[in-house]
Amino acid sequence: MLPLTDTTAVVSALRAAGCVFAEDEADLILATARTPGELAVMVDRRAAGQPLEHVLGWAGFHGLRVLVEPGVFVPRRRTEFLVDQALAQAPDASVVVDLCCGSGAVGAALAAALGATELHAADIEPAAVDCARRNIAPYGGHAHLGDLFDALPTALRGRIGILAANVPYVPSGEVGLLPAEARDHEPLVALDGGGDGLDVLRRVAAGAPGWLAPGGCVLVETSELQAAAAVEAFADAGLTARLAVSEEMYANVVIGVRDVIGVRDAS
Template sequence: MTSLSETGTSAVVSALRAAGCVFAEDEAELILATARTPDEVAAMVDRRATGQPLEHVLGWAEFHGLRILVEPGVFVPRRRTEFLVDQALAQAPGASVVVDLCCGSGAVGAALAAALGDAELHVADIDPAAVACARRNIAPYGGHAHAGDLFDALPTDLRGRTGILAANVPYVPSDEVGLLPAEARDHEPLVSLDGGGDGLDVLRRVAAGAREWLAPGGCVLVETSERQTDEAVRTFRRAGLTTRLAVSEELYANVVIGARD
């Protein structure tokens, strides 16, 4: 799209404000920059006004300096998860094999591959829609996308070779999913949100299986909430991992890091 008048811009902002969008001006700017025609602008505003996540409306999300494709029904990468990527790179800057479990759009894997340069990348998710989306995002890095349940999805020759195992697991307790913003609970897959009774069911499974997949000196990183960190750290330690907790107060991010000695 070449340009829109100020009246058009104002109309977009007004429509978004009326729909309850707190950052209407910023969202309007992104919509106007992404749409190619006034009709596309109108359609995107309508979709946003019905409560669809902005990233689904735009078709992309910014993550760790990359533009990640995000399709309807796929988990939207959160900016706080950039902290997990940074921690992984600090912990294992020379990793040659990267695995992104519960990959969603593949944002974490793509960001790690982009930063590392020539790492062998594998991403996996139980949701076929997520795997299809991730495959597009990791294609520039020669990555491999796999469908299946956690480690069952991975090629067996990755055992003992993985330098970075990132797992952005679901960690919302089951009885709290209904308290999430409508954008998440109505438009993102339940499997990417619901972490079981206390929110740590999938984290426990990742911790239990991680060590055999890690190379010597390799690390596994999982995001969790502040109130879950103590139990998450204990879980990692029970799995035989040298464990530490990294926290970003700015991003409200908590990442449990386990290393294989």
Template sequence: MPPLLDPDSVVSALRAAGCVFAEDEAELILSAARTPDEVTAMVDRRVSGLPLEHVLGWAEFHGLRVSVEPGVFVPRRRTEFLVDQAVALAGEVSLIVDLCCGSGAVGAALAAALGRPELHAADIDPAAVRCARRNVEPFGGVVHQGDLYGALPGTLRGRVDVLAANVPYVPTDEVGLLPAEARDHEPRTALDGGVDGLDILRRVAEEAPRWLAPGGSVLVETSEIQAPLAVETFARSGLIARLAVSDEWYANVVIGTRP
């Protein structure tokens, strides 16, 4: 492809590739690129199916520009509802944990909204850990690599005021039905939640009471179909469980509070 020199040619190339919001994407690419050759390279990557956020190197999330990179889960705008729910229920917050943190978007957004309390984040994926460090370290956050709670320092046990866990919740048999941007360019560990999509949620719920401070809460995003069982799972773990729903964002967040 020759260098793209004008907005109309960028829009045309993106539209031909099936980008629904070609005009908006073209504006973002043109504002990010420094040369015509860079515009062309970015359009080529987008046309090949790379998520726009990976092309740009960032995603907009809860008022922040969050760094992302190929191979890292792109934060979804609907997950802003989880952040809003955490902010709404939080009183005096001293300690936040972002499990399954991916890019660290949720932890960074919570830290920004809650006056920069102590922040820890964790993910099993080394690429996500590297990316998350860029996003949470400006807020004084620390990122750990490992499997769920096993990644966290033991000194956090019983002290966590807000525990956000944007766990994978797509049933294994449905991962193949996801849009190609997610299916082909995001880690399966960030998508696949097991047979019914709730495997990781169950593990988070089971151990949450041991990590939460009295009155602390854990928040997990799930689907509308999974929500009733997810609420029941939280309750069986000894948490006071409830469901928050946003019709606007088509988001469902299960909230469990330690008595």
């Protein structure tokens, strides 16, 4: 059994399993494990290919430690760019919705930055909703189970200031090319975006205007190759659309804003 202080042994086990950042991961595992037995189990799980965040039980995201449980989509650090763009676009938002919420990391980060706000998170995966409920509880958030807008209370229609939707956008034919830790340990519904990867994004774009407050915004992450089509989908829904790009974080975020007057209800 590995001693709780045997950094060399942990690093060696992780490196042998192909972990590129074995030293950093070893530090995190050693800091999290409470007993030698737990340490051994965590190292074995990581060496078997489970995502580090599932092994630790948490992920760092936008300055927060977010609970992440097995079977739940792991929040990507690049998605912090989406959070920053939402805060810049709507710094005074009083109603926030985290759609396709996974762990609820985006909603929690927005609520932490905005302060007093009405927060809702929704996902089609029961495990994700349970996890998100725990992560947004400190902010008075409400978690809902269901398919996109069908999950939300109707009282939110026309009131949402920030609608963050971390939609799946991997084309169906490319899911098999994803790293094994995503492909084998995260729910397919959180990864597979349909034929061209934009099926769920188009549904969000079509429904968003009826749920946004005047001047409210909807934000989704997409790939560089899909960005132009994603912007077009937002514009087709009657939103004022633009693309924000972070080369440093390899992030592409499409932002759609409901005009204060004149936008049609495309829900």
